Amino acid sequence: MSDLSDVVEHVRNGMLPAHIYNDSEIFAAEQKSVFSRSWVFLAHESEIPQAGDYVVRRVMENSFIVSRAGDGSVHAMFNMCLHRGMQVCRAEQGNASHFRCPYHGWSYRNDGRLVGLPFHREAYGGEAGFSRRGQRLLPAPAMDTVNGLIFVSLDPEVPPLREYLGDFAFYLDYYTRQSPSGVEVLGPQRWRIKANWKIGAENFAGDMYHTPQTHVSVVEIGLFREPKAEKRKDGTTYWAGGGGGTTYKLPPGTLEERLRYVGYPDEMIDRMKRVWSREQLDLIGRDGFMVSAASVFPNLSFVHNWPKVADSDDVLPFISLRQWQPISENETEVLSWFLVDKEAPEEFQALSYKAYLMCFGSSGTFEQDDVENWVSLTATAGGSMARRLLLNGRMGMLPDGSAIVPPLGPDQWSGPGEARVGYGEYNQRHLMNRWADLIEAGPAEAAGVAVGTTGQEDAR
Amino acid sequence: MTAHIPVDSADSPLGARATRAVAVGGPLPFTDPRHLAAHQWLVDETYLLDRQELEEWLARMTEDVHYYMPIRVTTSLGAGYDTARRMAHFDEDLYSLERRVARLRTGHAWTEDPPSRLRHHLSNVRTFATDVPGEILVEAAVLLFRSRGDVDGPSLVSAGRRDVLRDVGGEWRLARRHITVDESVLRTQNLAVFL
Numbered sequence: 001m002s003d004l005s006d007v008v009e010h011v012r013n014g015m016l017p018a019h020i021y022n023d024s025e026i027f028a029a030e031q032k033s034v035f036s037r038s039w040v041f042l043a044h045e046s047e048i049p050q051a052g053d054y055v056v057r058r059v060m061e062n063s064f065i066v067s068r069a070g071d072g073s074v075h076a077m078f079n080m081c082l083h084r085g086m087q088v089c090r091a092e093q094g095n096a097s098h099f100r101c102p103y104h105g106w107s108y109r110n111d112g113r114l115v116g117l118p119f120h121r122e123a124y125g126g127e128a129g130f131s132r133r134g135q136r137l138l139p140a141p142a143m144d145t146v147n148g149l150i151f152v153s154l155d156p157e158v159p160p161l162r163e164y165l166g167d168f169a170f171y172l173d174y175y176t177r178q179s180p181s182g183v184e185v186l187g188p189q190r191w192r193i194k195a196n197w198k199i200g201a202e203n204f205a206g207d208m209y210h211t212p213q214t215h216v217s218v219v220e221i222g223l224f225r226e227p228k229a230e231k232r233k234d235g236t237t238y239w240a241g242g243g244g245g246t247t248y249k250l251p252p253g254t255l256e257e258r259l260r261y262v263g264y265p266d267e268m269i270d271r272m273k274r275v276w277s278r279e280q281l282d283l284i285g286r287d288g289f290m291v292s293a294a295s296v297f298p299n300l301s302f303v304h305n306w307p308k309v310a311d312s313d314d315v316l317p318f319i320s321l322r323q324w325q326p327i328s329e330n331e332t333e334v335l336s337w338f339l340v341d342k343e344a345p346e347e348f349q350a351l352s353y354k355a356y357l358m359c360f361g362s363s364g365t366f367e368q369d370d371v372e373n374w375v376s377l378t379a380t381a382g383g384s385m386a387r388r389l390l391l392n393g394r395m396g397m398l399p400d401g402s403a404i405v406p407p408l409g410p411d412q413w414s415g416p417g418e419a420r421v422g423y424g425e426y427n428q429r430h431l432m433n434r435w436a437d438l439i440e441a442g443p444a445e446a447a448g449v450a451v452g453t454t455g456q457e458d459a460r
Numbered sequence: 461m462t463a464h465i466p467v468d469s470a471d472s473p474l475g476a477r478a479t480r481a482v483a484v485g486g487p488l489p490f491t492d493p494r495h496l497a498a499h500q501w502l503v504d505e506t507y508l509l510d511r512q513e514l515e516e517w518l519a520r521m522t523e524d525v526h527y528y529m530p531i532r533v534t535t536s537l538g539a540g541y542d543t544a545r546r547m548a549h550f551d552e553d554l555y556s557l558e559r560r561v562a563r564l565r566t567g568h569a570w571t572e573d574p575p576s577r578l579r580h581h582l583s584n585v586r587t588f589a590t591d592v593p594g595e596i597l598v599e600a601a602v603l604l605f606r607s608r609g610d611v612d613g614p615s616l617v618s619a620g621r622r623d624v625l626r627d628v629g630g631e632w633r634l635a636r637r638h639i640t641v642d643e644s645v646l647r648t649q650n651l652a653v654f655l
Contacts, residue, residue, distance in 0.1 A: 092534040092644065187547045189531055191646035194612070217568040221559055310555055333645060338547060350473035353546070358556050362549045363651035365563050371649050372571035379612070 004029060004439055011436040014394035014429055018386035021196040022378050027329035032443040034298050034435060035060050036154045039164050039242075041300045041323055042066050042076060042140075044185035044337070045148040052095040052110055059152060060326065064140060065089050065099065066150060069111035074145070076152050077112040077137035088137065099137075112137040147176040148183070149321075155444045165296065166241020167416035173280060174291045175302045175319050178341040179271035185321065186353070187337035189362040195374035196381070197299055197324040197332045198435070203370065204293040204301035204322075206237040206427025208246050209395065214369050223358065223365065224307045225315070233422050236289055236408065240417025244427040245294025245302070247419075255285025262290055262306040263315045268344055282414035289413075295427075297434050299324040305366075309354045316348070318356040330378050334371075336361045393432070396424025465542050467622065467638035469526050474551050478526035479635050481595045481624045483588035495587035498598040498625055501632050506580040506602075509654055512572075514561040517654070518554070522626055522635040527552040529619075529639035529655065549641065549651055564652070571652045577607040578653060584620075594627040595635065602655055606648055615648035617641065619655055 007017050007026070020026050042057045043066045054067035056079060063079035065088070079087050086103040089096075098115065100107040107116040114135035117124070124130035140152035144161035146169065151161055162169065176183050203210065211232045218224045226232070226248050234249035250258045259269045273281065283289055295301045301324070306317040318338065325333040338356045340349045360367045380386060396404050405420050413419045420426060469475030488495045501520075508517045521527075529550040530543035552560075563569050584601040604617040624636040639655050 090534070091536045091539070094535050094539050187531070187544060189547065189549060190644065191648065191650075193649050214570065217563045217566040220566045220568065221562045223559055223563075353473050354551070354556065357548065357551055358559065362646055363560075365560060368571040368650040368652040369569065375612075375649055 008436040008440045010390055011432050014392075014397055014425070015390035016393045016432065018381050018389040018391050020381075021199060022330045022382035022386070024329050026439075027326070029439055030326065030435075031060055033438045033441060035326070037158065037438055037441075037444050038155075038298050039142075039144070039151040039153045039158060039161055040298070041149060041296075041321075042152050043150045044183075044321075045074060045145065045150060046182070046184045046342070047093075048074070050095065052097055053093075054089070054096060054110065055093045056089055056091065058325065059140075059154060062154070063087060064152065065137070067096075067110045069109070070097070071111075073111065074143075074150060075111050076140040076143045076150065077108075078140070080138065081106055082114065082135060082137070083117070108137055112139060147172060148185075149176060157444070164242050168241045168243035168294075168296060170277075170280065170416050171238070171240060171243070171245060171291060171294060173276060175294075175304060175321070175339065177275055178268060179343040180275055181342035183319070183339045184342050185337050185339050187361075188322075188335040189337075190333060190335050191362045192327065192331055192333050193371050193375060194330055195332050195371065195378045196330060197326040198432075199374045199377060200322075200324040200332065200334070200370075201295045201297075201299050201301060202428045202431055203374075204303065205244055205295035205431050206239075206246055206425060207293075208232050208235060208237065209423045209425075210373075214373060215366055217369070218307075218359070218365050222308065224305065226306075235292070236413070236419045236421050237424060237427050238413070238415065238417050238419035239427050239430045240415065243294060243296035243300075244417065244430055246292045246427075247289040248292055249421075250284070250288045250290050252288070255281055258284050258288065258290070263317045265345065265348060268341060268348070271341075271343060279414040287412060287414055295431060297431055299326070303360060305355075305359055307355050307359055309351050309358065316351045316355045318352045318359065320356055320360045322360075330382060334362075336367075393425050393428055396420070396422075396426055397429075463537065465540070467528065467530055467543065467640055469528060469636065469638070471530065471543070471546070472526070472528055472548065472551050473546055474553065475526055475528065477524050477553075478528075479524070479592060479595060479624050479626070481590040481592040481597060481636070483597045484591050485589055487586040487588060492587065494589070494596050495585075497632060498587045498596055499585045501625060502582055502585060502598065502600055502623075506582050509580050510578045512564070512575060512578070512653075514564065514654075518558060518561055520632075520634055521554055521557065522628060522633045523554060525552075525554055525557070525634055525636065527557060527634075527637045527639075529641055532641055532644050534644050549646070550639070569652070571650060574608070576653060579605040580655075581605065590624065592624075596625050598623050598625060604653070604655060606653060608649075617646065617648055617655060618643070621655070 040059045043055050048068045051070050065077045065079050081088050081101040083106050086101050088099040088101045098107050105118045109115050114132045141156040142153040142158050235247045293303045301322050303320045306315040309316045322336040407418045469478035530548045535542050581603040586599045588597040590597050600621050607614040620640040622638045625632040626635040
């Protein structure tokens with residue numbers, strides 16, 4: 001691999017070598033250095049509510065079964081038989097007590113333990129010859145959850161998830177904990193786009209600047225009243241720990257009035273008041289900001305918006321979670337889920353779902369125009385001219401590296417991290433600086449293989 | 461155990477208003493006037509969709525139309541379902557369809573400017589009588605070819621459709637469309653186009 005130190009240096013200076021959005025060498029480095037070291041989202045616990053429920057998801061090209069065992073515990077297991085490497089589960093989702101490999105019939109309990117293999121005695125000499133004890137589908141090297149979100153890491157030495165997310169956990173609650181019961185996660189819609197994965201992550205992290213241009217049509221048809229240029233720049237971008245996002249400035253009012261303004265019914269507001277901290281409530285009620293898009297490094301994003309869903313002046317909020325799953329340097333699989341509070345009234349849940357479908361996901365009217373831009377950008381980044389171009393990602397930064405506006409003080413922003421009003425690419429730079437740090441650090445040491453052993457260790 | 465599980469508006473959180481019409485009996489003979497009318501209706505519709513004459517397309521809907529394309533998922537043969545729970549690519553009523561079309565007319569819907577070149581290939585048309593007076597059910601296969609830009613590879617969307625057409629004052633209107641898309645992961649950049 002050639003030296004990527006120039007790329008890293010430019011990125012840290014806020015100037016983005018255009019080819020990083022379509023370069024097989026960069027993509028190979030990302031696989032080894034970014035995705036093998038980070039926490040990557042796999043599934044939400046509400047997708048596998050019952051014992052035996054499972055979904056199959058990937059980290060890069062690695063297939064994992066995420067299952068709920070009989071005792072309620074959640075497991076993430078590499079979907080490859082220990083014998084000859086067949087996928088033991090070829091469905092995307094379902095309910096099973098066991099997974100039986102279709103090739104030779106080795107079978108595994110839904111917690112990963114090997115429980116049966118045909119002709120064990122005749123072919124292997126029984127337990128004495130090959131002990132099933134300790135044999136299990138390879139578990140994800142690290143797994144942890146927060147608010148029901150299940151993350152895995154390919155790096156067993158990765159810092160704990162809470163530490164990795166850091167202060168972003170404060171903001172995560174707005175999306176995934178609006179009541180003591182948490183959210184239900186529905187979907188995902190999945191589709192493949194000819195765009196590099198970083199573009200979506202950067203966009204959701206902090207690109208308020210694109211909203212009035214890219215999404216003007218959604219305002220023009222009366223679906224969404226907020227993205228007008230003069231409104232969007234009154235919001236903030238914030239970065240906190242492992243992620244950051246954008247907010248809208250709400251009209252003056254109390255906490256309750258502001259939550260009603262974005263369409264939450266009183267009973268949901270009451271529950272938010274019970275589960276959110278004073279500071280979390282103050283960000284809305286005192287400071288007047290409402291979270292919109294956000295990204296967690298490397299490739300998980302959130303969005304919260306409040307469009308009209310019928311021919312009236314009422315708006316309804318929705319939340320989406322999405323993952324930019326890298327396929328290659330110029331292709332991404334988008335997985336887009338709809339999130340709704342489990343305790344929300346049934347009618348709210350239905351209309352919030354409608355709001356989501358109209359705005360985001362495979363058919364969403366916001367997302368349609370985003371993807372068009374990202375596909376175009378990616379195609380252009382693949383040529384040799386793009387290697388001569390450093391894209392300007394310095395918005396909000398003066399030549400000496402200082403910010404054009406100071407961060408909000410604690411009397412204006414009650415959340416953790418650093419927040420600024422107005423347009424700026426602070427968050428994109430945070431995200432890409434993290435990316436640069438990992439690219440520079442290089443691949444993680446290959447972790448030792450814990451299982452898939454000869455089966456004779458117990459005898460030693 | 462069956463590999464065929466029909467789409468049902470009852471699975472949609474927004475499907476309560478949709479007609480509940482179900483097919484009665486086998487497919488009508490191809491010589492039946494109801495089949496001939498339904499077939500012509502569908503062929504005429506493909507021309508509107510290919511040319512993106514979407515206002516005329518909307519005029520062919522009933523007020524209570526349910527336009528529904530759930531997400532297909534890969535499940536084992538005995539699972540009993542092959543669509544995602546309470547999630548879809550499209551789950552539309554007339555309001556949301558009209559907003560989508562209105563957006564494409566703003567001059568600022570970048571995804572269809574330049575427009576896609578579209579061809580809806582329609583086949584396998586079968587028509588059925590239903591248990592609701594004035595409503596017929598018509599099945600078809602549709603293959604959408606979509607080309608964008610000069611050198612980008614085209615995308616294909618293959619789907620089965622089951623439509624309910626309602627006689628409204630002597631003209632057929634689309635009252636319900638169930639789209640059974642044949643891929644779990646779509647290979648088209650978005651659904652800014654209709655099936």
